[in-house]
Structure formats: C-alpha cells, structure tokens
Amino acid sequence: xxxxxxxxxxxxxxxxxxxxxxxxxxxxxxxxxxxxxxxxxxxxxxxxxxxxxxxxxxxxxxxxxxxxxxxxxxxxxxxxxxxxxxxxxxxxxxxxxxxxxxxxxxxxxxxxxxxxxxxxxxxxxxxxxxxxxxxxxxxxxxxxxxxxxxxxxxxxxxxxxxxxxxxxxxxxxxxxxxxxxxxxxxxxxxxxxxxxxxxxxxxxxxxxxxxxxxxxxxxxxxxxxxxxxxxxxxxxxxxxxxxxxxxxxxxxxxxxxxxxxxxxxxxxxxxxxxxxxxxxxxxxxxxxxxxxxxxxxxxxxxxxxxxxxxxxxxxxxxxxx
Amino acid sequence: xxxxxxxxxxxxxxxxxxxxxxxxxxxxxxxxxxxxxxxxxxxxxxxxxxxxxxxxxxxxxxxxxxxxxxxxxxxxxxxxxxxxxxxxxxxxxxxxxxxxxxxxxxxxxxxxxxxxxxxxxxxxxxxxxxxxxxxxxxxxxxxxxxxxxxxxxxxxxxxxxxxxxxxxxxxxxxxxxxxxxxxxxxxxxxxxxxxxxxxxxxxxxxxxxxxxxxxxxxxxxxxxxxxxxxxxxxxxxxxxxxxxxxxxxxxxxxxxxxxxxxxxxxxxxxxxxxxxxxxxxxxxxxxxxxxxxxxxxxxxxxxxxxxxxxxxxxxxxxxxx
Numbered sequence: 081x082x083x084x085x086x087x088x089x090x091x092x093x094x095x096x097x098x099x100x101x102x103x104x105x106x107x108x109x110x111x112x113x114x115x116x117x118x119x120x121x122x123x124x125x126x127x128x129x130x131x132x133x134x135x136x137x138x139x140x141x142x143x144x145x146x147x148x149x150x151x152x153x154x155x156x157x158x159x160x161x162x163x164x165x166x167x168x169x170x171x172x173x174x175x176x177x178x179x180x181x182x183x184x185x186x187x188x189x190x191x192x193x194x195x196x197x198x199x200x201x202x203x204x205x206x207x208x209x210x211x212x213x214x215x216x217x218x219x220x221x222x223x224x225x226x227x228x229x230x231x232x233x234x235x236x237x238x239x240x241x242x243x244x245x246x247x248x249x250x251x252x253x254x255x256x257x258x259x260x261x262x263x264x265x266x267x268x269x270x271x272x273x274x275x276x277x278x279x280x281x282x283x284x285x286x287x288x289x290x291x292x293x294x295x296x297x298x299x300x301x302x303x304x305x306x307x308x309x310x311x312x313x314x315x316x317x318x319x320x321x322x323x324x325x326x327x328x329x330x331x332x333x334x335x336x337x338x339x340x341x342x343x344x345x346x347x348x349x350x351x352x353x354x355x356x357x358x359x360x361x362x363x364x365x366x367x368x369x370x371x372x373x374x375x376x377x378x379x380x381x382x383x384x385x386x387x388x389x390x391x392x393x394x395x396x397x398x399x400x401x
Numbered sequence: 402x403x404x405x406x407x408x409x410x411x412x413x414x415x416x417x418x419x420x421x422x423x424x425x426x427x428x429x430x431x432x433x434x435x436x437x438x439x440x441x442x443x444x445x446x447x448x449x450x451x452x453x454x455x456x457x458x459x460x461x462x463x464x465x466x467x468x469x470x471x472x473x474x475x476x477x478x479x480x481x482x483x484x485x486x487x488x489x490x491x492x493x494x495x496x497x498x499x500x501x502x503x504x505x506x507x508x509x510x511x512x513x514x515x516x517x518x519x520x521x522x523x524x525x526x527x528x529x530x531x532x533x534x535x536x537x538x539x540x541x542x543x544x545x546x547x548x549x550x551x552x553x554x555x556x557x558x559x560x561x562x563x564x565x566x567x568x569x570x571x572x573x574x575x576x577x578x579x580x581x582x583x584x585x586x587x588x589x590x591x592x593x594x595x596x597x598x599x600x601x602x603x604x605x606x607x608x609x610x611x612x613x614x615x616x617x618x619x620x621x622x623x624x625x626x627x628x629x630x631x632x633x634x635x636x637x638x639x640x641x642x643x644x645x646x647x648x649x650x651x652x653x654x655x656x657x658x659x660x661x662x663x664x665x666x667x668x669x670x671x672x673x674x675x676x677x678x679x680x681x682x683x684x685x686x687x688x689x690x691x692x693x694x695x696x697x698x699x700x701x702x703x704x705x706x707x708x709x710x711x712x713x714x715x716x717x718x719x720x721x722x
Contacts, residue, residue: 095483097483097486098481098482101483101491101493102480105476105479108476110476113467113472116465116467118464119441120440120441120442121441121442121462121463121464122465123465123467137476139495141442141465141502143437143439143442144443144444146437146444148431151431151434154460155429155431155448158504159423160422160426160506162416162418168509169509170422170509171506171507172419172422172506172507173463173503173504173506174503174504175499176504177499178497178502179496181499181502181504182495183494183497184493184494185493185494185495187481187491187493188490190489191489203645204645204666204667205645205666206646206647207644208682276439321721322721323526323527323528323720323721324524324525324527326527326675328675345527345676345703346524346525348440353674353678354647354649354673354675354679355666355680357675359675359676361701362701365698366687369694369698373690376690380683382666399644400643
C-alpha cells in the first residue's frame with residue numbers, strides 16, 4: 081500500500097515537472113542556434129523567457145528502431161513525396177506517424193552563461209607541435225593542468241582504479257608488473273554491455289609517462305605487452321576479434337598518465353579520427369624505425385577556439401592568430 | 402503553350418511514378434535489415450513483393466533546418482514526454498508535426514542481387530601490411546585493379562583532368578611542373594559551394610607514384626610544394642584558413658595515382674579517420690625522420706569482408722580467417 085502511494089506521488093512529480101517544462105517551452109522565445117551537426121543530425125538552440133530567464137534546448141534525431149514490428153509500422157505509415165526518379169532509383173521525402181519518429185531532447189533551464197558556453201559550438205584549429213614547442217609550451221601547459229578540475233577528476237579516478245580503491249569489480253584484466261604492467265577496464269563512458277560500442281582503457285602502472293611524447297624504443301616491451309594482453313583479454317571476455325578492435329592513444333590526451341583506448345572498429349567513437357588519435361600500432365612501428373621518434377617528431381592535433389593550449393601557442397607566435 | 406503542356410505532363414509523370422512507388426511500398430513485405438548506422442541515424446532494409454520482386458529502402462533521418470521560422474514551428478509543435486529530470490537538466494522524448502520532421506529516403510525497385518549486396522552492411526577487418534606484405538601481396542592487387550571498372554572510372558577521370566580534356570573550368574590551381582607540379586580541383590563528391598563540406602583534391606602531374614608507399618625523402622619538395630600551394634590557393638579562393646584544413650592521403654587509396662585530400666576541418670568526411678587516412682604533415686615528418694620510412698613501415702588499414710585485398714591477405718596466411 082505504501083509502495084503504491086509512493087509510486088503515485090512519483091508519477092505526479094514526473095507529470096508536474098513535465099507540464100512545467102512544456103509550459104516553459106511554450107512561452108520561450110527562440111534566440112539563436114548554438115550549434116548543429118549535420119552528420120549526427122542534431123541542433124542546439126538558446127531560448128529565453130520574456131522575463132529574461134535563459135534555457136538551452138538540445139535536439140537529436142532519434143535512431144531507427146530495428147524491432148520488426150516498428151519497421152513494419154514505419155513502412156505502413158510512410159507517405160512518399162517524390163523528389164526525383166531515375167530508372168529504378170527514386171528519391172522521396174517521407175512522412176510517418178510522429179510517435180514512431182521522435183526527437184531525443186534535453187531542456188536545461190534556467191541556464192547560466194557557463195552552461196550556454198558549453199553547448200556553443202566552437203571552431204577548431206590545427207596546432208603543429210615540434211619537439212621544441214613541446215618543451216617550451218606544452219610542458220608548461222601540462223603542469224598547469226594539475227590545477228584543472230576536470231583533469232583532476234580523471235586523475236583521481238585513474239589513481240583510485242590503479243590502487244583498486246574504486247571499481248575493482250570492473251577490472252577486466254590486470255598485469256601487476258610495476259614497469260610493464262597495466263589495468264584493463266571499461267571506459268567510464270561505456271555501459272559495459274553494448275558490444276557495438278565496446279570501449280575499454282588500458283592504464284599503465286608505471287608513473288611519470290605522460291603521453292606518447294615520453295616514449296622511446298625502451299618502452300616497446302610495455303607497448304607490445306599492452307597490445308597483446310589487452311586484445312587477448314577482450315577476445316576472451318567480449319568475443320571480439322583482435323582485427324576488429326581499433327587501438328589508439330589520444331594526442332593530446334585528456335589526462336597525462338599513459339593509457340591506450342581499445343574500441344570496437346564498428347564504433348565511430350568521439351576523437352578516434354586523425355588529429356586526435358594515434359594508432360598503437362603506428363607508435364610501435366615508429367619506435368622500431370627510430371628509437372627517439374617522439375623526441376624529434378612534429379605532431380599535429382586540433383584544439384577548440386577557447387582552449388588554453390591554443391592560446392599559449394598563439395601567445396608564443398607558434399600559431400596563426 | 403507548348404511549355405505548359407510539357408510541364409503538365411512532367412507533373413503527371415511525377416505523380417504517377419510517386420503513386421506507383423507508394424503502392425509498391427504498401428504491398429511490400431519487410432524481409433530484413435541490411436544495415437543501420439546509429440551515429441548517422443540511417444536504416445537500410447530489404448523489401449519483397451508477394452510476387453517475389455525485390456526492393457531496397459534506404460532511410461535517413463533528415464537534418465534540422467536552421468531557418469528561423471522552421472525552428473519556431475518546431476518549438477511550437479513540440480510535445481514533451483519526460484524521461485528523467487535531475488536539477489536543471491531534463492530529458493524528453495519529443496513529438497513534432499510530421500511535415501517538419503521528415504525522413505529522406507531512396508526506394509530502389511526492382512532490385513537485383515548486386516544492388517542488394519551493395520547496401521548490405523559489411524563487417525570490416527584490420528590488415529597490418531609490412532613492407533614485405535606490400536611487395537608480395539598488395540602490389541599484385543594493385544596490378545589487378547587496373548582491370549576493375551570502378552577504379553578505371555577514377556583513373557580516366559584523373560587523366561582527363563590532368564590533360565585538361567574535362568572539367569578544365571573546375572581547376573582551382575595548377576603548378577605545371579612535370580616533377581613537382583599538380584592540379585588542384587574540387588572532389589567529384591563536393592558541390593563546390595557549401596564551404597562547411599569543402600573537399601578538394603591535389604593530383605600530381607608525375608606518373609608512377611602509386612601511393613605513400615612509393616615516397617622517399619627525395620619527394621619532400623613535391624609534398625611541401627603541394628601542401629604550401631594548395632593551402633594558399635584554398636585560402637585565396639574559399640577564404641578558409643590553413644589551420645582549419647585537414648590534409649591527408651588515403652591508405653589504401655581508391656586509385657593508385659598519388660593525390661592529397663584537403664577537407665574542411667569542420668567536415669567529418671568519410672574515410673578521414675585513423676585506419677583510412679594518413680595526414681600529409683605526418684608523411685612529411687616521417688620522411689624527415691627516416692628517408693626510407695615507407696620502405697620499412699608497417700601500415701594498418703581496414704577492409705570490408707568481401708574485399709579482394711583482404712581475401713588475398715587471408716589466402717597468404719597474413720590475416721586471421
């Protein structure tokens with residue numbers, strides 16, 4: 081009986097906050113597009129109440145259901161409008177019942193300037209970091225990172241994980257060797273279930289290796305150990321073949337304690353592209369070709385307009401203003 | 402008067418083929434999902450008539466219009482269903498008027514096995530090509546490519562372009578030098594207008610350089626010439642900064658005559674990611690570090706399941722079956 085009452089009050093709360101959000105939206109004025117993504121089909125907009133209260137509305141087209149009945153309903157309700165027809169190929173704009181073609185959204189209100197800035201799409205710029213730039217600019221940036229809260233959060237998560245004070249049950253595999261060992265664990269962004277989006281991190285036990293810049297051919301045993309044992313553990317636990325896993329470092333990484341990303345080849349993960357990711361196999365290959373490759377190489381990567389590292393490169397005259 | 406009649410008959414033809422397609426769809430049975438893409442929100446399905454006639458239906462969620470009135474209509478028609486609410490953040494499933502939330506589609510009928518195979522999503526596998534593999538397997542594949550129709554089509558397009566027998570008016574820039582010169586032209590996939598999707602190709606005049614595998618430090622003047630003059634020409638003609646252009650080779654390329662892709666950094670172009678693309682700046686850097694880098698390197702790339710090159714690697718025992 082008590083449970084029922086609780087459920088009822090939860091439902092009432094939900095419908096009340098739903099009604100409030102609906103009313104907020106109805107009286108809101110459209111102010112500007114903060115960003116849009118035509119490949120992922122999303123739109124971020126800023127709204128404002130007549131009172132001046134701000135809100136952010138994030139809209140994402142939903143994915144198609146692959147459930148048989150949903151597909152049949154979609155076909156049955158489809159109304160075609162022909163755009164062009166050429167031989168057997170016809171292009172149509174299709175309208176379907178709104179309940180099978182929804183939009184996923186997040187409405188954030190009241191929103192302050194910081195939240196609005198977070199969703200404002202920023203331009204990116206490419207930095208080409210020479211070995212000298214790394215020493216004179218990037219190293220200083222890395223030191224200042226220790227004071228950055230987001231980075232702190234990551235580093236604390238990593239050290240807790242390595243000390244097995246957190247998420248010990250999530251560890252997929254561990255090689256405890258102090259010099260060449262590592263812990264393999266699902267990335268915080270992965271649910272651990274959906275294999276299509278498999279995303280696993282190998283985090284080394286050794287301290288003081290900040291990124292691929294610190295690697296020399298002396299570290300080949302570490303890198304080959306990570307590659308071979310991680311791919312075997314992923315095969316064992318998730319039944320994904322080693323030639324269907326993309327393994328890479330980020331450069332620049334989001335935190336400066338060496339780690340490798342292992343991601344399902346099917347998954348187009350954020351920051352897995354050129355100018356963000358460097359393949360583990362390429363790093364191994366480069367160190368075989370030149371023992372001090374990463375002490376000499378120019379490495380390219382992109383940064384957002386408001387990024388501190390970009391500003392440091394501009395201040396040093398090493399980037400276009 | 403004649404024009405009006407023609408227009409009317411065109412409209413009639415359009416509405417007739419539209420009605421036929423609508424009827425075809427209504428009587429079709431859903432057979433299987435050929436492929437889906439959850440990041441781009443698309444679904445490819447196979448349909449069949451009771452008579453056995455096959456069809457392929459390609460569905461893509463449409464992008465959001467950024468037109469002010471369209472956004473206002475979207476907000477006004479939005480019906481929210483709350484999924485969760487936490488502090489200022491609320492998640493909602495949104496229903497809107499179907500005419501402002503359409504699906505772009507292509508209906509292909511009757512479809513034969515070859516067309517169905519084309520849209521069937523294939524698994525991909527990673528190949529690690531050593532210098533030895535290149536000589537013993539890939540070179541043979543490249544020779545056999547000369548007989549492949551799709552590749553032929555590209556090569557003919559390239560040679561016509563270089564001979565200025567086609568699309569001469571589309572050339573953005575030319576350096577006529579036989580050894581280090583090149584032609585810069587919009588890629589066939591780019592409309593030449595939408596700067597967000599800017600996609601330009603630099604195709605070298607010199608014959609016989611098949612891919613990055615053929616490059617040595619002797620080619621640094623060629624590569625630096627392409628980089629510097631192409632970025633300057635793009636800046637001049639399209640007003641896009643050089644630090645907002647991603648420049649890369651494909652490896653493997655789709656045709657074996659050396660060319661460089663120059664793409665707007667904002668555009669998430671197909672095959673611009675790791676395991677498909679190699680940054681021009683990385684190639685230049687690698688050749689500075691080791692003159693014979695591409696004669697020694699192991700290069701990783703991915704291929705589809707039905708791909709001939711993958712099969713050749715498997716037959717040679719250089720890939721998992």
